[in-house]
Amino acid sequence: MRLFSGLSAFPLTPTDAAGHLQADVLGRFLERIQAAGADSIGLLGSTGGYAYLSREARQHAVRVAVECVGGKIPIIVGVGALRTDEAETLARDAKAAGADGLLLAPMSYTPLTDEEVFQHFSAVAETGGLPLCIYNNPSTTKFTFSDDMIARLAKLPNVAAVKMPLPANGDFSGEMERLREMTPGGFAIGYSGDWGATDALLAGCDAWYSVVAGLLPAPAMALARAAQAGDGSEAARINDAFQPLWDLFRTFGSFRVMYVMADLLGLARIEPPRPILPLPQEARSRVGEALQSLKS
Amino acid sequence: MRLFSGLSAFPLTPTDAAGHLQADVLGRFLERIQAAGADSIGLLGSTGGYAYLSREARQHAVRVAVECVGGKIPIIVGVGALRTDEAETLARDAKAAGADGLLLAPMSYTPLTDEEVFQHFSAVAETGGLPLCIYNNPSTTKFTFSDDMIARLAKLPNVAAVKMPLPANGDFSGEMERLREMTPGGFAIGYSGDWGATDALLAGCDAWYSVVAGLLPAPAMALARAAQAGDGSEAARINDAFQPLWDLFRTFGSFRVMYVMADLLGLARIEPPRPILPLPQEARSRVGEALQSLKS
Numbered sequence: 001m002r003l004f005s006g007l008s009a010f011p012l013t014p015t016d017a018a019g020h021l022q023a024d025v026l027g028r029f030l031e032r033i034q035a036a037g038a039d040s041i042g043l044l045g046s047t048g049g050y051a052y053l054s055r056e057a058r059q060h061a062v063r064v065a066v067e068c069v070g071g072k073i074p075i076i077v078g079v080g081a082l083r084t085d086e087a088e089t090l091a092r093d094a095k096a097a098g099a100d101g102l103l104l105a106p107m108s109y110t111p112l113t114d115e116e117v118f119q120h121f122s123a124v125a126e127t128g129g130l131p132l133c134i135y136n137n138p139s140t141t142k143f144t145f146s147d148d149m150i151a152r153l154a155k156l157p158n159v160a161a162v163k164m165p166l167p168a169n170g171d172f173s174g175e176m177e178r179l180r181e182m183t184p185g186g187f188a189i190g191y192s193g194d195w196g197a198t199d200a201l202l203a204g205c206d207a208w209y210s211v212v213a214g215l216l217p218a219p220a221m222a223l224a225r226a227a228q229a230g231d232g233s234e235a236a237r238i239n240d241a242f243q244p245l246w247d248l249f250r251t252f253g254s255f256r257v258m259y260v261m262a263d264l265l266g267l268a269r270i271e272p273p274r275p276i277l278p279l280p281q282e283a284r285s286r287v288g289e290a291l292q293s294l295k296s
Numbered sequence: 297m298r299l300f301s302g303l304s305a306f307p308l309t310p311t312d313a314a315g316h317l318q319a320d321v322l323g324r325f326l327e328r329i330q331a332a333g334a335d336s337i338g339l340l341g342s343t344g345g346y347a348y349l350s351r352e353a354r355q356h357a358v359r360v361a362v363e364c365v366g367g368k369i370p371i372i373v374g375v376g377a378l379r380t381d382e383a384e385t386l387a388r389d390a391k392a393a394g395a396d397g398l399l400l401a402p403m404s405y406t407p408l409t410d411e412e413v414f415q416h417f418s419a420v421a422e423t424g425g426l427p428l429c430i431y432n433n434p435s436t437t438k439f440t441f442s443d444d445m446i447a448r449l450a451k452l453p454n455v456a457a458v459k460m461p462l463p464a465n466g467d468f469s470g471e472m473e474r475l476r477e478m479t480p481g482g483f484a485i486g487y488s489g490d491w492g493a494t495d496a497l498l499a500g501c502d503a504w505y506s507v508v509a510g511l512l513p514a515p516a517m518a519l520a521r522a523a524q525a526g527d528g529s530e531a532a533r534i535n536d537a538f539q540p541l542w543d544l545f546r547t548f549g550s551f552r553v554m555y556v557m558a559d560l561l562g563l564a565r566i567e568p569p570r571p572i573l574p575l576p577q578e579a580r581s582r583v584g585e586a587l588q589s590l591k592s
Contacts, residue, residue, distance in 0.1 A: 018381065051405035052379050083348050084570035085314065109347035109403065109436050110551050110572055120571035140405050142438055255406050274380035275416035276406055 003074050003101045004133050004161035004188035005206040006039030007224040009213035010047040012258050013061055014270045021060045025268045027068045034069040036217030044078035046140055047211045052273035059093050066098035074100040080107045084120050091128030102128045105135035106143040114149055125158040133161040151182035161188035163209045166196035172203035195246035198239040201227035211254040215261050244290035252283055260287040299370050299397045300429050300457035300484035301502040302335030303520040305509035306343040308554050309357050310566045317356045321564040323364045330365040332513030340374035342436055343507045348569035355389050362394035370396040376403045380416050387424030398424045401431035402439040410445055421454040429457040447478035457484035459505045462492035468499035491542035494535040497523030507550040511557050540586035556583040
């Protein structure tokens, strides 16, 4: 199995109010993902709240992950930071701790130019020395990758994959055809946005970067394998059961909903880093109903 | 003079490549601003690159500013951070070091809800214990303040002012009338976006939060005083001289242009924090021409 293919599960990073890692809870999340047979772990992604964590907490999370499931399942580590030197340091830390791959989003405050993002990726990919996935997530980074930018980055050493947002027009095949023509053979194209994953996988994408698989890896695996096998009706059946959850992800943001899920699944009582607030009771009830719909 | 009124000048924060403050250069910038008679200093704003600096560098910058010009000109300090507890710590640091006021932008990674921004501001304003200005800057924070949100925040203890982006429709009077109706008497409404400052001041706003005044405080003061006095033709004359610079601010981003200006004015050879890149030679030449146009 190639590193950036199949189902990549993105766990929350459980911390206390001061941002210190709760190592035992993270271990619990990771063991579930590995036991379900997911193809990789996307540690410290947006769902892992990497932007809110100190270097120390991020180092700690990678160490815990490698100790817990290293060698059994590849670990991809998010190393985004506002400063290039910080992202380089995080990439070095991740490699030193035993990560298998890196994930890099162009975090920004001052909106970045294409050339700035190119230089940033070039520096971090070289310093990291591990296969790197471009994290294309305009809703959090404010940076939109053009096809040309992806093609340019794909030529850099170590840049091996891209994690795309769902195409606005829903045309996965057209987008992948364009990108595959412009990128080297073996460059992997995957998608995030759980509610679009069925269509993306049926259209032949390499990877599903999945939020929900961070806490519900088994049904996410069932969905991924059905869609990868081209079984559209089975994939649709499972996707239908997820639908109430997808609706909540879109309404409240998957990051907030996942914290409620961790509690309702009996896995952990944790809260998101402030300023992100725990969802109110009414929303929690709806998450509970969505989880019931998945069980039935 | 009230704290959040008149000309507030936003200096760069000069650092080395590792993000350590160059205290002597910052002192030089601040003394120019104070000598020109500006009404306040906006330290560690977006122009001050606060988002790219460590807590230590930010503490150092406030200490240097207070030592250098404290008591002679009010110092407003940007305390934005992705985490609420970090912004609270920065607010405490700023007060302890002798700042006169705070400036808070709702920095985000996960897009924030209104309630999250409200709780964040509420916590930082209370902890800070200094008059605080709401930093409304959607281009860097991705958060758009509704009129209702500003009105709600304006009721909080210590929240004393708002720094607005230029209205898309150019209707300063209409916007200020609306906001003044919804906010307590004495709540100060100011604008950033240097190319719109003349119109904003002529329309009677309380403050111009000025990037250019960080390096060219004297002509910025002349513009501010003419517009504040209602002398539209003199204000227009000075604004015309600034026009080539405004065009470059809009084309390249004022943050990048200011680094070139510091060099061409003979004040400092400094570079922006990577990933932000120094402007290429062609752009530098255009900045040089724009500065010439100001002198003539």
